Amino acid sequence: MKNIFRKIKYFFVGYTYEQKEGTKKWQFELHEIIFESDTFKGKIFDITLLFFISLSTLIIMLESVQGINHRIGFWLYILDWWVTISFTIEYVLRLCSVKKTTKYVTSFYGIIDLISIIPTYLSVIFLQSHYLAIIRILRLLRIFKILKLGSYINESNALLISLKKSKRKIFVFLYFIIITTLILGALMYVIENKYNSENFSSIPQSMYWAIVTLTTVGYGDVAPITIVGKIIASGIMILGYSIISVPAGLVSAEYTRNKKIHLNTQKCRFCMAENHEPNAKYCFKCGHLLNEEFEESKKS
């Protein structure tokens, strides 16, 4: 029973872990504290962790603000290093407590945990790289696990699965966007360059303008001035405006379909076929009665 709960939890952590013969006592306890959030110690650890991640993100943001940096920059610098070193120690402890080290290191959180400490160390050499440590905000995704917001994760997963399933359509869509902006960008370059060489200074610059326009962002830092250019620009705008909800529509269609599949919990006992119609009585593959399982699904 307890085992099942743990398994589900591990599912959200992103890698599987099972205490086997080889695990030492301290490893197991450490693991309980760092990776679990059932015990009191584990809860304390997790909440402290979330606090430090948030604090650390805030520090990096504040350090980048000139006015604040001039006044309390030194203290932020100290705090930042202190948090980074804490994170490093935590990473090492995580490595120690896990049996299958490679599994953790290559898991989603394993990678995030590592790349959220590297930039600060790199900042000794490349000063600016330090700000990239803000990627540690991704560690905050653990909040879903810690606060037992499993249903939130389900929502995210459902979206991710829909995204994966419709990746082909999205690829075709992006391909279309890139080719369109490339051709229209070159066309606008030829038309506008003579009269407006500052704005449409090169084809890549024109492509940038075409993307800004097609996506209806419209900064206005680059804008056509010739009549032909404005006519073409109008065309791009109307095109972009017309296809604006196509990609989301593709994904949401997939999302709806997934939900539907999820509803049909029936599975034929004879040929193991799934995805039956919601009101199906007979298996569409082998023709056997689905009734018994139908009854079961009604009870639950």
Added chain:
Amino acid sequence: MKNIFRKIKYFFVGYTYEQKEGTKKWQFELHEIIFESDTFKGKIFDITLLFFISLSTLIIMLESVQGINHRIGFWLYILDWWVTISFTIEYVLRLCSVKKTTKYVTSFYGIIDLISIIPTYLSVIFLQSHYLAIIRILRLLRIFKILKLGSYINESNALLISLKKSKRKIFVFLYFIIITTLILGALMYVIENKYNSENFSSIPQSMYWAIVTLTTVGYGDVAPITIVGKIIASGIMILGYSIISVPAGLVSAEYTRNKKIHLNTQKCRFCMAENHEPNAKYCFKCGHLLNEEFEESKKS
């Protein structure tokens, strides 16, 4: 019969009120005028109220316009105070006429009624706060009740329920937006700050830019100038453009589901057919009466 109508009306007012033994005659009459709109006096009161709310909003708007304020500012000031004092008296009368005072005070309209008079009084101390009195526009929502536009309220409620039900998905979506803009903002700060320190002066400023870009607003007050910056900006634009109708899609999916659930409560006792028309009396499949279940669904 009359009681039912009153109950429905109270539903729209936002709190329940029932004349009990303890209520005095004048209280009841005052309540009829202020809270009800059936009687002639009540109608006059409500329409006067709507007029003064609109007038008051207009006054505040005009007071903020320099040119107008110079010429007729004094008269607007007098009018504004006069309306505010009237609203205060009305609020006190409302308090008197209601039996369960706390119920009114903590209801939606009770809170709105209060905070729509406070800013004017506060303006004696904090001059600018006076303009916040524009929140009294929310009192205009009473128009739905007064003009007996119950169906409009139903529409609003249906939307609100859908919003509530999909709040988890919206939360995940906003979380995704914030994390994305934070990371991309920091990245752009590192890339652009050296060449474009005015626009990308800090990470919060870069985040602001990322939100402006991702939401396809694109003011153009902050825009990238480096090549790498423009490439990343293009990526953000295409991302924002691609997911633009995701949140609305989530809510509308919920909305459609709600509507559907609302329609389908009947189920034929003989052939178990579902998804009957909302006003169906007979099963569309086997022709049996649906009455008994129809009655049940009406009671609940």
Added chain:
Amino acid sequence: MKNIFRKIKYFFVGYTYEQKEGTKKWQFELHEIIFESDTFKGKIFDITLLFFISLSTLIIMLESVQGINHRIGFWLYILDWWVTISFTIEYVLRLCSVKKTTKYVTSFYGIIDLISIIPTYLSVIFLQSHYLAIIRILRLLRIFKILKLGSYINESNALLISLKKSKRKIFVFLYFIIITTLILGALMYVIENKYNSENFSSIPQSMYWAIVTLTTVGYGDVAPITIVGKIIASGIMILGYSIISVPAGLVSAEYTRNKKIHLNTQKCRFCMAENHEPNAKYCFKCGHLLNEEFEESKKS
């Protein structure tokens, strides 16, 4: 048979006309030419009309361009008056040929025909009003009738019906937008006015900014500069971005429902109930068999 075709055609013209005893011969012939497009003369007339409408629109556009106006303004002026006088003669002829004059005058095209000649005459007094004659482009809608593009009109009608049916939802939505922009506009005025009095010079101006931002247009002519202002602006952007496809979603839901209703052509012979389920065998209202009509609908 011919009568039916004429009736359908009259439906698209926007008013009914039937040759009765009182109509004179020349009236009938004139009507055939001006209002019909079956006969050769009628066709010639209609195509000439479309040509002159397009020409007239082009003239008005060209007149407004400084460079062109300087050179050939006089000839455009002559042409414009000539077209307007022709349209006036045409309008008088239409009035003569129609039996029920008031029906034509109050019909959609009757009004358009009139207001497309008024601005030019008014331009003798108010110079600028002349450009408003561009409203005659609406006369081009006749193209659907002339080119017998009935199905296009059906599409438009289907959209219009959906719009009308969802007008309540749209009203609530617009109400929400206006209240939101009003309150946020006032808030931004209080916050930004001190530091940025040029951009946020008054509450109406701030409301304008709020609409520009909420609709994701983002001109950038007005933009916040304070930190609190930018945070609130980000909120408005994300709000506007999130609800962007809500109104279209509401309309399209209505559109889909209309289409569905259109599919269920069954009608009970006993109680005249419509809108049966697509696979219904029995009337959901009175329980009678729908079979016979079901068979009919299958044949057709």
Added chain:
Amino acid sequence: MKNIFRKIKYFFVGYTYEQKEGTKKWQFELHEIIFESDTFKGKIFDITLLFFISLSTLIIMLESVQGINHRIGFWLYILDWWVTISFTIEYVLRLCSVKKTTKYVTSFYGIIDLISIIPTYLSVIFLQSHYLAIIRILRLLRIFKILKLGSYINESNALLISLKKSKRKIFVFLYFIIITTLILGALMYVIENKYNSENFSSIPQSMYWAIVTLTTVGYGDVAPITIVGKIIASGIMILGYSIISVPAGLVSAEYTRNKKIHLNTQKCRFCMAENHEPNAKYCFKCGHLLNEEFEESKKS
């Protein structure tokens, strides 16, 4: 068997080709290399082709960048001509290897292949035309055929078919957009021209502004300054914002319908149940075999 595969392949190439008596041996072999990608030689040819298309696009883009053109413009010029001449030779070879020359020349790829070499030759006379050679990026669409990404093509085709089917609705929508922007543009010209003659200098210019605003692009290079102008602008923004996903909604509705039609061709002969799973063999309602009809649907 092999014939079927070839036929499918030809489907993607865009024209049919069948080796008949008249074809010479070298023609057939050349065809195998140039048009097919099954053989080793064919694969090598295709990958080389994709590489040169990409290279050529990159060259044109780089040539347009001032800084790069100054330094290595000469070499890019040489490379560009070399690629263009190679493409010309390839085009001639394609002409030779195909039996039915006109079929190839008039096919989609035949046209693209030709117009992707013309601009470079034209650039001897019109210097700028050279950049239009970027249209050769469309030749990259062959990647779907070469990498055997048939399913990608299916997605594209499904989208194209939906577009074609909803072209009437799109036409009505565009007509509506153009008429709206024309009338509102003229109105804004009349209102704004007196005070803001730089921005709203003519009706076409005002129309450009109306399109920029309606599509929510909002460059900000043209913006209203009068109060009435701002009110109308707000109206256009809210209109544009409200109908933003209408065109995509129309197409996606068509897309969903197409998909559905594609799935549901089976119908049970015994209980007339429809909407079977795409791979269903037995009726989900009564359990009868669907085979016979399954076979039929495969043949057609």
